[in-house]
Amino acid sequence: MKNLWRYLGQGLVYFLFIAFIGYFSSMPTFTNVPAGQALVKLTFIHPGKRVKPFKDTRTKEDMAKLPPQLRARKRSRERSPLNVEFSIDGRVVYQAKVQPRGLSHDLPSPVYQRFIIPAGKHHFRVRMGDDVHHKGFSYAAEETVMLAPLQTLIIDFDNTRKQFIFE
Amino acid sequence: MVQAIPYRIFLDEDHVYQGIVVFSMRRIERYRLNKPRQRNFIYRFLKSIQRGGRWLFQLAEGAANAVFGSENNPMYYLGGLTFFFLYILVVSGIYIYIFYDTEVDGAYASIEYMTHEQWYLGGVMRSLHRYASDAMVISMILHMLRRFFNDRYNGGRSFSWVTGVPMLWIVFITGLLGYFLVWDQLAQFIAVRTFEWVDWLPIIAEPTARNFLSNANMTDTLFRLLVVTHLGLPLFLLAAMLLHTNRLHQPKVSPPRKLAIGTLLSLLVLSLIHPAFSQAPANLGVAPGVLHFDWFYLFPYPLMTLLPKSVAWAVIGGGTIFVMLLPWLPPKRRDPVAKVDLTSCSGCNLCVEDCPYEAIRLEPRTDGHPRFNYEAQVIESKCVSCGICTGSCPFSSPFRHATELKSAIEMPHSGMQHLRDETSGALQTLSGEQRIIIFGCDHGMHVTKLDRTDTAEISLECIGMLPPSLIDYALRQGADGVFVTGCRMGDCFHRLGNQWMQQRLNDERKPELKRKVPRERIRFFMAAEADRSALVRELEAFAHDLQAIPVKDQKS
Numbered sequence: 074m075k076n077l078w079r080y081l082g083q084g085l086v087y088f089l090f091i092a093f094i095g096y097f098s099s100m101p102t103f104t105n106v107p108a109g110q111a112l113v114k115l116t117f118i119h120p121g122k123r124v125k126p127f128k129d130t131r132t133k134e135d136m137a138k139l140p141p142q143l144r145a146r147k148r149s150r151e152r153s154p155l156n157v158e159f160s161i162d163g164r165v166v167y168q169a170k171v172q173p174r175g176l177s178h179d180l181p182s183p184v185y186q187r188f189i190i191p192a193g194k195h196h197f198r199v200r201m202g203d204d205v206h207h208k209g210f211s212y213a214a215e216e217t218v219m220l221a222p223l224q225t226l227i228i229d230f231d232n233t234r235k236q237f238i239f240e
Numbered sequence: 241m242v243q244a245i246p247y248r249i250f251l252d253e254d255h256v257y258q259g260i261v262v263f264s265m266r267r268i269e270r271y272r273l274n275k276p277r278q279r280n281f282i283y284r285f286l287k288s289i290q291r292g293g294r295w296l297f298q299l300a301e302g303a304a305n306a307v308f309g310s311e312n313n314p315m316y317y318l319g320g321l322t323f324f325f326l327y328i329l330v331v332s333g334i335y336i337y338i339f340y341d342t343e344v345d346g347a348y349a350s351i352e353y354m355t356h357e358q359w360y361l362g363g364v365m366r367s368l369h370r371y372a373s374d375a376m377v378i379s380m381i382l383h384m385l386r387r388f389f390n391d392r393y394n395g396g397r398s399f400s401w402v403t404g405v406p407m408l409w410i411v412f413i414t415g416l417l418g419y420f421l422v423w424d425q426l427a428q429f430i431a432v433r434t435f436e437w438v439d440w441l442p443i444i445a446e447p448t449a450r451n452f453l454s455n456a457n458m459t460d461t462l463f464r465l466l467v468v469t470h471l472g473l474p475l476f477l478l479a480a481m482l483l484h485t486n487r488l489h490q491p492k493v494s495p496p497r498k499l500a501i502g503t504l505l506s507l508l509v510l511s512l513i514h515p516a517f518s519q520a521p522a523n524l525g526v527a528p529g530v531l532h533f534d535w536f537y538l539f540p541y542p543l544m545t546l547l548p549k550s551v552a553w554a555v556i557g558g559g560t561i562f563v564m565l566l567p568w569l570p571p572k573r574r575d576p577v578a579k580v581d582l583t584s585c586s587g588c589n590l591c592v593e594d595c596p597y598e599a600i601r602l603e604p605r606t607d608g609h610p611r612f613n614y615e616a617q618v619i620e621s622k623c624v625s626c627g628i629c630t631g632s633c634p635f636s637s638p639f640r641h642a643t644e645l646k647s648a649i650e651m652p653h654s655g656m657q658h659l660r661d662e663t664s665g666a667l668q669t670l671s672g673e674q675r676i677i678i679f680g681c682d683h684g685m686h687v688t689k690l691d692r693t694d695t696a697e698i699s700l701e702c703i704g705m706l707p708p709s710l711i712d713y714a715l716r717q718g719a720d721g722v723f724v725t726g727c728r729m730g731d732c733f734h735r736l737g738n739q740w741m742q743q744r745l746n747d748e749r750k751p752e753l754k755r756k757v758p759r760e761r762i763r764f765f766m767a768a769e770a771d772r773s774a775l776v777r778e779l780e781a782f783a784h785d786l787q788a789i790p791v792k793d794q795k796s
């Protein structure tokens with residue numbers, strides 16, 4: 074009799090164990106993007122212009138005399154931060170000065186922003202300036218896109234053609 | 241060393257309280273040394289959490305003892321169960337890998353095939369793989385909490401604690417990669433979210449999450465790299481697990497057979513009645529909407545979504561460092577470590593076999609002893625001062641005639657001389673019909689809090705520290721009975737002490753209790769703080785049983 078109770082008790086423990094695992098391994102659900110919404114990602118990597126223009130006073134002859142490892146151009150490699158502005162339906166949703174990465178600020182600046190907005194027709198405008206010496210934006214693009222629910226729109230910058238792309 | 245002060249409090253005719261207060265200098269000394277720690281704010285905060293947690297665990301463990309018995313209590317094998325789940329994961333993992341396609345375009349379909357076409361084996365293996373990894377998180381977290389609540393994570397155990405923390409990370413990363421391999425919407429969510437989060441780190445020059453912008457961006461190379469990581473990390477985990485238990489003697493690296501069978505069967509049942517399924521296939525052009533979530537692995541993700549990335553990093557990264565440093569918050573004052581006395585040690589190896597922390601080794605003699613070739617040496621960094629070696633050494637005898645009683649290995653702050661004085665001092669305080677000496681330990685039910693006049697309590701660092709000859713001594717000095725208690729069986733604070741003690745009393749382990757010592761005058765009953773009333777009942781039953789023993793055989 075005592076053994077029977079013990080086995081029942083063990084059964085109960087094992088049952089609770091698998092019920093706990095069985096439930097929490099898939100429930101409750103998590104809503105990443107709510108129904109009827111769409112996702113917009115503004116993301117690109119772009120190197121800003123050099124802060125100090127390159128000036129090398131060494132002549133070709135000087136260079137030839139130097140050992141190869143010293144021929145590299147000596148200059149400040151620092152790049153300008155990017156000036157980025159993004160608006161949806163005329164309202165600015167993101168505006169930032171994106172610093173270049175790297176210890177001496179010599180690498181491109183990365184932008185990665187996500188926005189969840191209702192599905193439907195929207196007007197996007199993105200502008201970017203990449204030179205500290207010039208106020209204002211060097212690149213800009215606008216587009217009206219019809220977004221289906223849960224659709225992901227990527228706004229990227231093509232560094233070879235120097236223009237924004239919507240895909 | 242021991243002070244016994246009788247007291248008598250007279251309230252009125254019916255209420256006279258009397259008794260004897262026994263002071264042990266060891267306790268007073270320890271109290272004095274720990275005083276500054278006890279004023280520390282962090283220390284007090286952690287202690288109060290520990291008390292609450294310990295209470296909950298003892299309740300659950302007591303219930304589990306009632307149904308499983310202490311030898312199969314899952315709560316006593318949480319580390320071993322974690323190992324066991326890894327074994328299940330390796331076996332089921334190898335099976336599902338045979339059918340798994342390691343290309344972006346084929347992965348999802350290959351898992352669908354296993355789940356639906358080959359549900360009776362492939363599907364079961366897949367479910368088993370998922371549920372065993374969930375079970376592993378449960379057992380690992382409980383194992384860790386239990387070490388913390390029971391204060392078994394500092395001092396000599398800091399090594400196990402510190403090596404445990406990276407294993408948490410390995411387990412979680414491996415699990416997340418496992419979900420990635422399915423390449424369904426959940427995988428997509430995990431990949432994008434994780435890399436977005438990692439990209440916050442300033443050392444990342446190019447956002448890694450950009451690899452997951454569109455289906456065209458996803459390459460087989462990247463996919464395979466993540467697959468290989470999922471297969472490789474468990475190897476690291478296994479190595480880390482071996483390192484983790486390296487400093488322990490006889491670590492429980494697998495559960496007892498019955499428990500293993502029960503756990504495996506229940507996971508199998510779950511796999512059959514509630515198989516694991518994939519969600520819709522991944523499509524980077526569409527954002528995952530509502531997801532079925534495995535909360536065991538994914539609980540940080542809602543947090544990472546809600547909080548700014550910097551805060552999420554601070555919580556997760558800072559939390560890891562905090563947990564890692566716990567053993568030193570604040571540093572534990574260590575008792576002096578065991579000392580070997582070469583004039584007595586014969587190199588018999590008993591203490592080496594008994595030390596639960598592998599802190600003693602047998603080395604060639606350094607003193608040129610004419611007869612003995614070996615001697616015991618204590619590795620100070622590993623010794624936690626549990627005193628179990630004193631209980632193991634055949635030279636720990638209170639009957640030796642030396643000016644200063646000394647064993648071949650003992651604790652400087654609590655040597656044989658001290659143990660004998662404490663025992664005879666305690667005996668002097670006893671009056672009444674049945675005079676019982678209780679040997680207990682500092683980590684089980686606190687016997688010094690019993691407040692009884694018919695018993696005298698001596699608490700040791702571990703009950704494994706008690707040399708059986710001291711029981712003999714107590715009986716010869718006039719005790720009617722000796723009651724031996726300590727942590728619950730299977731759950732010794734010092735891992736193996738109560739088990740060794742039980743075996744010594746049962747003539748299964750050296751040094752044994754002398755044959756002619758009357759066994760009916762000894763009671764062995766292990767109890768945790770939560771078992772106070774059971775212990776008192778057992779004590780009363782013991783006193784009652786002692787009365788029934790006819791005449792006490794007179795000893796010198």
Ligand code: HEM
Pocket residue numbers: 318319320322323380383384387392393397398400401402404405407408411481484485488490491492493494733735
């Ligand atoms: C993969 C996960 C883990 C496995 C498989 C594992 C396994 C084990 C095993 C088998 C033992 C020996 C228990 C015994 O025989 O008394 C042990 C001890 C220990 N573990 Fe773990 N463990 C894991 C994770 C952790 C974590 C995350 C922590 C804490 C951060 C931790 C802290 C400890 C401590 C402090 C001990 C020493 C306990 C003692 O001496 O009583 N472990 N572990």
Ligand code: SF4
Pocket residue numbers: 577578594595596597598599600618622623624625626627628629630
């Ligand atoms: S006191 Fe003895 S048994 Fe305990 S850890 Fe130290 S050497 Fe090992």
Ligand code: SF4
Pocket residue numbers: 580584585586587588589590591592615616632633634635648649
């Ligand atoms: S048990 Fe005692 S005699 Fe034997 S090796 Fe250890 S210290 Fe030496």
